[in-house]
Amino acid sequence: MENLIELFGISDDLVPQKFKKGHILQSQGDVNSNAYLVKNGLLRSYTIDQKGKEHVFMFAPEDWIISDIESQEFHHPAELYIECLEDSELIILNRKHLASVELNSQQYQQRLNKLSRRIAVLQRRMIGMMSSTAQERYEEFLVYYPNLVGRISQRMIASYLGITPEALSKIRGQIAKNS
C-alpha cells in the first residue's frame, strides 16, 4: 500500500477522501480525468454504448488503481464512467501527480510493471471473450476473483462478462443443478 503511493513520488496532499455508494466520480466525456487509488471500498468503470447499454470495464477493490487511461494519459474526453459500488475511501491522483516531476528509475519500473500487468489481464480477457462460452467465462471469473463475487451484484458481473443478467442467472441455475 505504502509503495503504491511512493509510485507517484508524492506523499503530501494525498489524503483519502470518502464517497458514498452510488457516487459517480467521473463521466463519459469528462476531460480532466483522475486516477483513483482505493484505500477501501469498491469502484467500477463502465461505458454506455449507442444502444444505451452499460458495459463494465473493470472493478477496483482495495489497493487497486482505476482510471480511464486514454483520457488521463492523452487528455482525450473520457470513455468511461467511474462509480462507487460501495462507500469508499479514495486517494485522488490528478494529472499533476501523475505527470509529476522526475521519478527515479525504480518508480518508473514500477509504473511500467503496473501497465504491463494490466495489458496481460486485458489480453487474457480478450482471448477468453473470443474463445470461451459465457459459462466458461463465468467459471473463470469465479476462480480469478473469488473475493469479489459476494460483493458485486449479478447484474454487474454479467455486464463484465459481456452477457445479460438473464443469461447469467440461467448459467448459475445450470451450475447449481450439476452439483
Add this chain to the structure above:
Amino acid sequence: MENLIELFGISDDLVPQKFKKGHILQSQGDVNSNAYLVKNGLLRSYTIDQKGKEHVFMFAPEDWIISDIESQEFHHPAELYIECLEDSELIILNRKHLASVELNSQQYQQRLNKLSRRIAVLQRRMIGMMSSTAQERYEEFLVYYPNLVGRISQRMIASYLGITPEALSKIRGQIAKNS
C-alpha cells in the same frame, strides 16, 4: 523509426534480420520471448485455444512492436505465437535490451506512453467486442486499418474480429449488396 530504437537505449547490435513469410518466431509455451520491431513486412500474434482454434490477437505492420507482454515482462511461458504474414525484416529485442541499463526520464515516458496506447486500443476493442455486432466490428476495422485490409486474408481478419471466415464472408456479401 529512429526514436523507436532509442526507446531501448541501444543502437549497436540491433541489426535487422530477414524472415520468410510463414516463419514462426515464437510459440505458445516458449519462456525466453522477445519483442519484435518490424522494419518492414507484417507479423501477427495469435493463440490456439483448447478446441484447437486460432485467435488473432494483433497485427504488426511497419514500425510496430509486437510481443507477448506477459511472457516478456514476467518471464511466464508465452501464450501467443508470433508469425510472419509476409517476408519481413525485424529487429529482435531480447530481455537484455528491454530490461536495459538506466534509461533517461524521456525514454521512460515514451515507454509508458507506448504501453498506455496499447491499453487504450485493447480497451476500445474489448468494449466493441461486448457492444457491437460482427458487422459493426468489421466496419470499424475497415476504418481503423484501411491500409492493412488488402494485405491480410479474410480468414485472419475474421479471427481478429472473433468470428468465423464464413460469417465474415456473409457480412461482406451483405455490405456489397447495399452499395
Add this chain to the structure above:
DNA sequence: CGAGCGCTTGATTGAGTTCAAAAATCGTGG
C-alpha cells in the same frame, strides 16, 4: 406497508456457428 429493484424462469427470436460443397485465388514446379 408498498414500490421498486434484483434475481429467476420460460417462450420466442436472431446472430453467428457448424457442416458441407462449390468457386475462386494463390503459389510452386515444370
Add this chain to the structure above:
DNA sequence: CCACGATTTTTGAACTCAATCAAGCGCTCG
C-alpha cells in the same frame, strides 16, 4: 508462363447459444 494442387472464399441449410420479451418472486429501504 502455364498447369495443377492447395488453400481461401463463397454459398446454403441446419443448428446453437445467448438476447429479447414477459411475467413472477423476494428484498429492502423509504
